[in-house]
Amino acid sequence: MFAFIVSRLLQAIPVMLVVALISFAMFAYVGDPVAIMLGQDFTEAQRAKLVQDLGLDQPFFVQFLKFVANAAQGEFGLSYRLSRPVAELIAERAPATLELAFCAAGLALVVGVPMGVYTGLYRNSWLSRLFLTFSLIGVSLPTFLIGILLILVFSVWLGWLPSFGRGEVVQLGWWSTGFLTWSGIKALILPSITLGLFQLTLIMRLVRAEMLEVLRTDYIKFARARGLGNRAVHFGHALKNTLVPVITIAGLQLGAIIAFAIVTETVFQWPGMGLLFIQSVGVADIPVMAAYLMLIAAVFVTINLVVDLLYYAVDPRLRVDRGVARGH
Amino acid sequence: MSDAPLLEVKDLRVEFPTRRGTLVALDGVSFSIAPGEVLGVVGESGAGKSMTGAAIIGLLEPPGRIAGGEIRLNGRRIDNLPYEQMRRVRGREIGAIFQDPLTTLNPLYTVGHQLIETMRTHLDLSAAEARARAISWLEMVGIPAAAQRVDSYPHEFSGGMRQRVVIALALCAEPKLVVADEPTTALDVSIQAQVIALLKRLAREKGTSMMLVTHDMGVIAETADRVAVMYAGRIAEIGPVREVVKHPKHPYTAGLMASIPPLDRKVEHLAQIEGAMPRLSAIPKGCAFNPRCPKVFDRCRHERPDLMDTGATHAACWLYDKVENYA
Numbered sequence: 001m002f003a004f005i006v007s008r009l010l011q012a013i014p015v016m017l018v019v020a021l022i023s024f025a026m027f028a029y030v031g032d033p034v035a036i037m038l039g040q041d042f043t044e045a046q047r048a049k050l051v052q053d054l055g056l057d058q059p060f061f062v063q064f065l066k067f068v069a070n071a072a073q074g075e076f077g078l079s080y081r082l083s084r085p086v087a088e089l090i091a092e093r094a095p096a097t098l099e100l101a102f103c104a105a106g107l108a109l110v111v112g113v114p115m116g117v118y119t120g121l122y123r124n125s126w127l128s129r130l131f132l133t134f135s136l137i138g139v140s141l142p143t144f145l146i147g148i149l150l151i152l153v154f155s156v157w158l159g160w161l162p163s164f165g166r167g168e169v170v171q172l173g174w175w176s177t178g179f180l181t182w183s184g185i186k187a188l189i190l191p192s193i194t195l196g197l198f199q200l201t202l203i204m205r206l207v208r209a210e211m212l213e214v215l216r217t218d219y220i221k222f223a224r225a226r227g228l229g230n231r232a233v234h235f236g237h238a239l240k241n242t243l244v245p246v247i248t249i250a251g252l253q254l255g256a257i258i259a260f261a262i263v264t265e266t267v268f269q270w271p272g273m274g275l276l277f278i279q280s281v282g283v284a285d286i287p288v289m290a291a292y293l294m295l296i297a298a299v300f301v302t303i304n305l306v307v308d309l310l311y312y313a314v315d316p317r318l319r320v321d322r323g324v325a326r327g328h
Numbered sequence: 329m330s331d332a333p334l335l336e337v338k339d340l341r342v343e344f345p346t347r348r349g350t351l352v353a354l355d356g357v358s359f360s361i362a363p364g365e366v367l368g369v370v371g372e373s374g375a376g377k378s379m380t381g382a383a384i385i386g387l388l389e390p391p392g393r394i395a396g397g398e399i400r401l402n403g404r405r406i407d408n409l410p411y412e413q414m415r416r417v418r419g420r421e422i423g424a425i426f427q428d429p430l431t432t433l434n435p436l437y438t439v440g441h442q443l444i445e446t447m448r449t450h451l452d453l454s455a456a457e458a459r460a461r462a463i464s465w466l467e468m469v470g471i472p473a474a475a476q477r478v479d480s481y482p483h484e485f486s487g488g489m490r491q492r493v494v495i496a497l498a499l500c501a502e503p504k505l506v507v508a509d510e511p512t513t514a515l516d517v518s519i520q521a522q523v524i525a526l527l528k529r530l531a532r533e534k535g536t537s538m539m540l541v542t543h544d545m546g547v548i549a550e551t552a553d554r555v556a557v558m559y560a561g562r563i564a565e566i567g568p569v570r571e572v573v574k575h576p577k578h579p580y581t582a583g584l585m586a587s588i589p590p591l592d593r594k595v596e597h598l599a600q601i602e603g604a605m606p607r608l609s610a611i612p613k614g615c616a617f618n619p620r621c622p623k624v625f626d627r628c629r630h631e632r633p634d635l636m637d638t639g640a641t642h643a644a645c646w647l648y649d650k651v652e653n654y655a
Contacts, residue, residue, distance in 0.1 A: 221426070223434065226424075226446045226449070227446070241436060316435070317481070
């Protein structure tokens, strides 16, 4: 097990290096940091000094190694736009995005899995048809439209929920949380639904398809032939066998939720990393963009590792070290 | 063997409603199994052997359904039981063994878990008692080091060993009848004999009756007391194994037996029955076998024969209609 984790971490290194290379390339090819930092009025000497200070006169790979070394310590330099350390900016924004992402993912799982199981078991009932129709809407409507519609109904017409921001937050050390105040929780509802709806319908459809598949297998027929009750057959035997693909997709989707919360954060003016990113793109604030890219890559790598570990927990066939099929 | 049959199937009819009309998969199937008896069921693929087994355990694949007749176990009708009551019959009163041991065990649970779960569904046992019994069942079906292997997963066993586990699972709640659907077809030839010997021994020890579905006449000859030969969803002939094998009465059975290569003499060509079994959507009028039958006569093309007494066996063939012959 330990060897497995180590080998996975080693495999992550090339992935992170490639992402670092792409991030680093942005400095060279998207805009000219020197021009941005000097402004309109400068002398040639000032320019040369800045180029030297920034290390831009050094060979490419030396610059890249420096970038990687700094990045490994969470050091991404100053934001061009806000002139503050990028790491600090991201640490400030991360709690908002992570809380939103986990609420959205939790919603998608807690609602999506049972709906998928139900539609898989009773595929001809009217409720299943209703769920499937609803899921089609979830899959086909663009996120921003769902967000705007929700705001229209629940904020503008009904006035129940806030249409933007995080509400009141409480500081726990460096982490700011919206879970501890009523307004913070209320503010989470609409963005979570908006962000999670697509994943919810995706998970529901996936679970349904897997359930239909598994329910046809011989071991389910045999479980019934052994006289096991419906609960044991459906949840003990069928659902557990659908989990491996569901974990894969759910894991990747969690990554996607964190990475692509951008649209939802924009619609709801949610003070998270996505909003920070989109504002940075607008002014070519490359250090922020590079850091964001690296961070998202790290998130995906981590989630993949967790997903692989969960496979091991679920499927004994993958625990190769425990013993190969022994003769009869 | 006592007189009261354990299982009694009468005029069983199974239909599959499809868009292009209803297919009749089983038609007028009647037979019984006495306590402790082994009934072999043979026939070509699609003859309805497995379908009969599935109907008895109440697990026909939808949209297949029992459209007529009745199935009685110990005199009690079980073909029309509500799902929950039938569930209690399955495993507890009728055990089932399926064809492919590689797919019948849930890969995510240890064999011990699956045994314990089955026993505790039907019998009043504590977890510790059930575990002890699971181990002794594994020993009974011939799994070495059962006390350790009880915590192994199915993929850690070979095919033959897995089928032994399946047999333990089918028998662990001590059913009176076991429906074994081609239990050795998916196994290596060398393993087949072992598994059949095991089944035979356990059935005898426990006094369990068995319906053994197979297309292997060798297995039937070795294991069964009586045999039913099925053709196109009907029983063509049923009787004691010896009689059916040595003196088949129905022309289809005779053809089937002639197509088994004899070991004691050399033959140039194997006998074969001309043509193929009809599809369910095109079963001929009269006797289903009439287009292929070497002894066909006019009546076979119009009237359908029921099982008739031929002396030692019963055959669904007009050749044995005594009323007509003596007239």
